[in-house]
Amino acid sequence: MFSADLGEDRIIRGGKRLAGKRVLYFNGVQIYRGRLDDEMAAKLVSFCRDLATKNANEFVRIRAGAVTFAGGAVIFPSMPEPHLPALVSLLVRAGSGYLGDEEVHVDPVLWKIHGTGVPILLDEDDLGLLPELTREANPRRRRRDSRPETQALTPRRLVAPQELGGRFADPAPLRWIVLPEFTPGADTRLEALGGSGALFQIVRSVLNLNTWGDRALLFLRELLDTVPTSRLVVGSLPGASELVLEAAPRIMEEVSQ
Amino acid sequence: MVDISIRVRSTDEGFAEAFRWHLTPFRRERPDPDYEGVHLYVHPDHAEHTPPPYTYTRGLEMRFEEPSLSTAFVRALTELQDHVSESVRSFVALHAGAVATDEGALLLPAPTKRGKSTLVAGLLARGFRYLSDEAGLVDPVTSQAHPFPRRITLQEVAVARFPGLEDRLQDREGLRGHPFYRYARPEDLGSETGQASTIRWLVFPGPDRSGSPRLSPIGRAEAVEQMAANCFNLHRYRDRGVIVLSRVAEHAEAYRLEGGTVADRTDLLAERFLAA
Numbered sequence: 001m002f003s004a005d006l007g008e009d010r011i012i013r014g015g016k017r018l019a020g021k022r023v024l025y026f027n028g029v030q031i032y033r034g035r036l037d038d039e040m041a042a043k044l045v046s047f048c049r050d051l052a053t054k055n056a057n058e059f060v061r062i063r064a065g066a067v068t069f070a071g072g073a074v075i076f077p078s079m080p081e082p083h084l085p086a087l088v089s090l091l092v093r094a095g096s097g098y099l100g101d102e103e104v105h106v107d108p109v110l111w112k113i114h115g116t117g118v119p120i121l122l123d124e125d126d127l128g129l130l131p132e133l134t135r136e137a138n139p140r141r142r143r144r145d146s147r148p149e150t151q152a153l154t155p156r157r158l159v160a161p162q163e164l165g166g167r168f169a170d171p172a173p174l175r176w177i178v179l180p181e182f183t184p185g186a187d188t189r190l191e192a193l194g195g196s197g198a199l200f201q202i203v204r205s206v207l208n209l210n211t212w213g214d215r216a217l218l219f220l221r222e223l224l225d226t227v228p229t230s231r232l233v234v235g236s237l238p239g240a241s242e243l244v245l246e247a248a249p250r251i252m253e254e255v256s257q
Numbered sequence: 258m259v260d261i262s263i264r265v266r267s268t269d270e271g272f273a274e275a276f277r278w279h280l281t282p283f284r285r286e287r288p289d290p291d292y293e294g295v296h297l298y299v300h301p302d303h304a305e306h307t308p309p310p311y312t313y314t315r316g317l318e319m320r321f322e323e324p325s326l327s328t329a330f331v332r333a334l335t336e337l338q339d340h341v342s343e344s345v346r347s348f349v350a351l352h353a354g355a356v357a358t359d360e361g362a363l364l365l366p367a368p369t370k371r372g373k374s375t376l377v378a379g380l381l382a383r384g385f386r387y388l389s390d391e392a393g394l395v396d397p398v399t400s401q402a403h404p405f406p407r408r409i410t411l412q413e414v415a416v417a418r419f420p421g422l423e424d425r426l427q428d429r430e431g432l433r434g435h436p437f438y439r440y441a442r443p444e445d446l447g448s449e450t451g452q453a454s455t456i457r458w459l460v461f462p463g464p465d466r467s468g469s470p471r472l473s474p475i476g477r478a479e480a481v482e483q484m485a486a487n488c489f490n491l492h493r494y495r496d497r498g499v500i501v502l503s504r505v506a507e508h509a510e511a512y513r514l515e516g517g518t519v520a521d522r523t524d525l526l527a528e529r530f531l532a533a
Contacts, residue, residue, distance in 0.1 A: 057260050057346035058397075058493050108398045109497040210289065211260050211347050219398045 002026055002044065007035075034155070038135060042121050042156040049103065049118045059105035059114065060216055061207040066104040066113050068097035069248045072175030073113035075104060076232070077205035082154040083182050083237060086126035089164055090241035093130065097169025098161035103207065108219055112171040121156040129237055133163060175252045177202065177229040178244065188239035190247055193231040198224050228254070258341045259348065259394065259405060262289035267297040269311070272330055274431040279334060279440065282406040282450065297333060315340065327434030338407060342392050342489050348403060349501045350489040353393030355402050356385035361457030362402035363530055364393045364509075366487040371462045372519045375415045378446055379523030382419055384531055386451030387443035392489065396453065397497070400504045406450040408440035415439075418520065419446065458530055459484070459511040462522065470517025470525040477503070480511035 007020025022040045024032035032043040053061065064077040065088040074096075078084050085101035092098045099115035101122075106113060127135055135157050161167055179193060179201045193201075202220055203209065209216055228251050234240040262285070267273040276295075293316055299309045303322075310322040311329040313336070320336055323329035342350060354365035354373035363385070365373055374390040381387055389405040396403055408428065416422050416439050428440035443449055460472065461483050475483075484502045485491055491498045514522060 055346065058490075107497060109494070109500055208347075215347075215396060215398055222398075 002047075003028075004040070038157050039124070039155055042158040045118055045158055046121050046156065049116055053103060053105070053116055056105060057208050057211045060108055060212055060219060061103060061105055062202070063102060063205040063207055064104050065101050066099035066115065067091045068099060068169040068172045069175075069252055071172055072252045073099060073169075073172040074176040074178060074244070074248060074252075075106075075113055075174065076178050076180050077202045078180055079204060081180070081182055082123040083126060083234070084180065085120050085122050085156075085159075086129055086237050087180065087234065087240055089120055089122055089126075089130055089159060090237060091244060092120070092161050092166035093164040094241065094245055096166065096245075097172070098166050099169050099172070106174070106223075107171065111174050111223070113174050114171045115168065117168065120159040120161065122159045124155040124157060126237070127157060130159075130164065133157075133159060174223065174227050176248065177224070177227050178232050179229065180232045180234050180240070182234045184235065186233055186235035188235040188243060189233050190243050191231045191233070193229050194224065198229045258283045258337075258407075259345050259350075259392075261341055261344055262292040263295050263337065264288070264292045265295045265297075268299060269297065269326065271432045272297050272311075272326060272333075275330060275428075276334070278427065278430070279408050282408075295333070295337060297329060325434060327432065327436045330432060330434075331436045331438060338391065345392070345394065345490055346493055347397075348394035349397055349491075349494055349498050351393040351395065351484055352391070352487040352489060354390050355388035355393040355405075356380045357388055357402070357451035357454040358385055358531060360530075362388060362451075362454035363458040363460060363526070364402060364456055365460050365462055366393065366484055367462045368487060371464065372522075373462065374410050375412075375418070375519045376462065376522060376526070378409050378411060378415065378419065378441060379519065380526060381409075381443055381446040381448035383523065383527040385448065385527075387448050388451050388454070395456070395501060395505060397494070397501050399453075400456065400501060400508070401453045402456050403453045404450050406443070408442060409446075411439045411441060413437075413439060415519075416441075422446065456505050456509045459506070459509045460514050460526065461512070463513055463515045465515045466517065468516040470521045471515055472512040472525065472529060473515070475511045475513050477506045477511070480506040480509070 003025045005023045007022055009020050010018045012018050019035040022034055023030060024040050024043060026047060031047055032040050062077050064075045065084045066073055066075045067088060088101045099113055101120045103116055104113050127133060199221060206216055232240055265276045296314045297311055300312045303309045308324045310324045311326060312322050313320050313329060313333050321332060323332060351366045354377040356363050356377055365376060367373055377390040387406060388402055390409045392405045394403040394405050422445060425445040426439060426441055429435055459480050481502045
């Protein structure tokens with residue numbers, strides 16, 4: 001059960017309004033504390049997404065963004081990465097269908113990619129990349145936790161794909177696997193990738209490996225043998241988005257043939 | 258057990274030991290932090306009752322109270338196994354006995370009370386390897402049958418059909434009172450648990466026991482329909498599940514089994530498929 005305390009807004013010296021402290025609880029345990037409604041909504045949605053999908057073991061669940069081009073799906077399997085939703089958002093703004101920003105489900109029967117149906121949870125720091133989104137600025141900058149396991153647990157904002165001129169896409173057959181590496185300032189580039197390196201990277205992003213075990217390895221090996229795989233070094237998010245948009249029609253046409 | 262991690266705790270040592278014996282084939286090396294708790298205990302409010310009823314809980318829910326420990330044990334085991342069968346997601350799960358040879362797996366999909374467990378026990382005694390007496394797990398990726406090696410559940414009368422089996426059974430060690438079912442390991446029947454295997458044969462045991470046992474070939478569409486009717490989780494896989502079952506039917510010979518006693522049926526299947 002979720003419950004929330006929305007606090008009380010206060011007028012501080014100088015007539016400025018200070019939003020009340022919002023606190024969100026799940027079964028009595030605090031899961032959010034802050035002053036922004038849409039940030040709290042994003043926390044609520046991400047929590048619901050995790051609750052709703054954690055048992056969806058009829059799929060191989062992958063930590064990945066995913067979009068569609070011309071009826072085929074491109075997935076971006078990744079380790080926990082706060083900027084992945086921004087890359088997906090830029091692709092959706094450019095006309096791709098939206099499947100998922102941080103988690104997608106791979107159907108092992110038909111090899112289709114299913115989204116979770118949840119809006120994009122955009123990292124607060126990436127709002128500047130999408131100036132058409134009007135969001136209240138966070139009054140207090142929070143210090144980021146540097147521990148690797150909490151890298152993706154950043155303040156998020158809820159963004160519906162429609163706000164970017166996009167839409168939720170139906171499940172689509174997998175046509176391209178892109179493994180992103182976020183290295184700010186590096187030369188943004190796409191490289192061919194295959195073999196055990198690609199398998200190792202994609203296996204690290206499987207969320208229910210404990211359930212699928214060796215069967216997941218066999219399945220992913222087969223996927224990698226069939227679907228083109230690339231490494232995307234992301235020095236800049238807009239540059240990476242442009243590279244993917246440029247390469248996608250050619251790669252996906254080759255796979256379809 | 259398959260997709261579910263459970264941890265059993267009880268205030269009764271005999272119950273805990275008996276459960277440990279049953280769950281040994283599924284024991285994981287490392288505990289899964291996301292486990293479901295199963296508890297059997299005497300509630301403090303009931304301690305004065307004679308005899309005090311045992312309370313069984315799974316997750317946060319109380320499932321039943323039962324004064325007889327042996328009955329509580331059977332109910333708890335059945336409840337848990339039913340829960341596991343219904344919660345399987347990473348396999349298409351058929352209500353089926355399943356055995357294997359070097360040639361592949363033989364699945365026996367059928368509803369309750371068709372003698373699946375006794376038939377499976379008979380086939381193990383004849384040289385098949387054990388996959389399951391209750392759930393045929395079909396991998397949606399490879400369409401292979403995977404083992405679900407729970408203890409084989411037999412009625413007392415069925416145990417008597419296997420010479421020397423009674424002496425080999427270990428199911429009553431430690432538990433006070435005798436459960437009304439008997440439980441066998443494949444080793445007790447001279448067999449072992451098999452590996453994941455390609456499904457070569459589908460045999461649907463029918464209710465008609467008249468006459469001598471007979472195998473009648475059936476078409477692929479009927480085989481898919483019968484498997485779907487005995488599927489625990491088709492509601493999760495929906496059309497994708499039907500595709501998986503079609504792939505199974507495409508590569509397996511399918512038969513309806515009618516007539517004969519369980520012993521006759523065992524002989525017929527062993528003769529037909531072990532020879533193959």
